[in-house]
Amino acid sequence: MQGEITFGILGLLLVYTVNGCPERCLCNITLKEVSCTGNRLSEIPKGVPPDTEILYLQNNHIHTISNAAFTDMPQLQVLDLSNNIISSLSSHTFDGLHNLLKLNLANNSINYMDNKTLHETQNLKQLDLSFNNLTSLPEGLFKNQKNLIWLGMHQNQLHQLDTALLDSLSNLQVLFFQKNKWICDCHMAGLKLWLESFLYKGGQIDEILCTEPEDLRSKDLMKIPHELFEPCFSVEYKSPHADSDHRNPTIQNLHVKNENDNNSDCTTKSKPRTGSLRHAVATIVITGVICGIVCLMMLAAAIYGCSYAALMAKYQRELKKLEHLGPEVEQGSAEEKEPLDGSLP
Structure with a gap:
């Protein structure tokens, strides 16, 4: 042992x-x-x-x-x-x-x-x-x-x-x-699209929580609607005398860059009108139904107005016709009564 x-x-x-x-x-x-x-x-x-x-x-x-x-x-x-x-x-x-x-x-x-x-x-x-x-x-x-x-x-x-x-x-x-320290501005729209494609292919991710801006703090990037992001633009000042060793700060040209410039400033919409594609479609459908109802009501009102106007015009014509016939009727009645009156003792 x-x-x-x-x-x-x-x-x-x-x-x-x-x-x-x-x-x-x-x-x-x-x-x-x-x-x-x-x-x-x-x-x-x-x-x-x-x-x-x-x-x-x-x-x-x-x-x-x-x-x-x-x-x-x-x-x-x-x-x-x-x-x-x-x-x-x-x-x-x-x-x-x-x-x-x-x-x-x-x-x-x-x-x-x-x-x-x-x-x-x-x-x-x-x-x-x-x-x-x-x-x-x-x-x-x-x-x-x-x-x-x-x-x-x-x-x-x-x-x-x-x-x-x-x-x-x-x-x-x-x-x-x-x-x-995710800043969920317009520059994050590209990452959001990439991650959505990654998830669609079977990938696994965890939560990506925003720290800025204030209204999106602690929100998951994947749950923020695409409509919330605006295109990013930046302002670049370039002297017309670019080849010169000394640049004139008072004479500059303005150039606008797209969202590929990582140093550009961009903001997000504070109040998105639609939260998702489903909400957007629902909003369009509801708006269409309401517009249709309003149009039908306006059409009904127009038809009613036209009908009422036609009836009133016809009534006025009949009334004028009766007014023209009134004296003749009275005169004829008087002539018919004279023989009757002469026959009395």
Whole structure:
């Protein structure tokens, strides 16, 4: 019995303390897993076995990631960097991770990502960027992410999002955007249309609650009618002497841009006339019925008026005719009475 216990202990030591395992980490050679969780690490540990497929680095004090940190881990498939204090991600942060499938960066302090941060992680299927300080996403960030099926962006500082960023995510199935600083003005109309199409195709999203304007605060973007959004316009001042080194601020031309200008000002209608297509159709039908009834009443009144006028005209003609016949009738009556009067004794 004592021999079996000793053999078991030796087996565990073989699994978790192999040569080349980083200090303060546990290595499982069977699962090809390295766990450095909760060890107050300030940087990515060195000496991780090159055949490692799973690397846990959550709950540490990692604040920066060097460009060559993961180049010696070509087989890595799962990387968990959650619950650290990372603030930025450069274009070479994840170089060499061509086989990475799952990347967890949740609960950090990320406020900047280069547009090429993910350019070598083409096989990525799950990306969690939630609970960070991202105010925007760089153009082209998801350019090579055609295999991504799960994206978490909730609990950041996003206020608007260009749908061109999402167009390349052709296989996306789950998208979480809750608890950001969404400004639900006319610039959000494009995202609303994209999300409606995404839902129609079977995608899954959470609530996108507005923080501005005041009258839409805490309203779900997906429940706000399209009629509420007006086209966005911006005003750009351009000097007629554009090629000159000095511009005259008093002589400027006025140019109007469309809603593609992210810096333009736009507002939403405060009182939409119709809440949805169904309400609009119902309103048109009711209006048509009311107009029809009014027209019928006017037609009936016109017919009645014409009939009454015709009767009154006929009555007047008959009355005048009787007035002309009145003297003749009286004269004839008098002549008829004279012989009768002469015959009396």
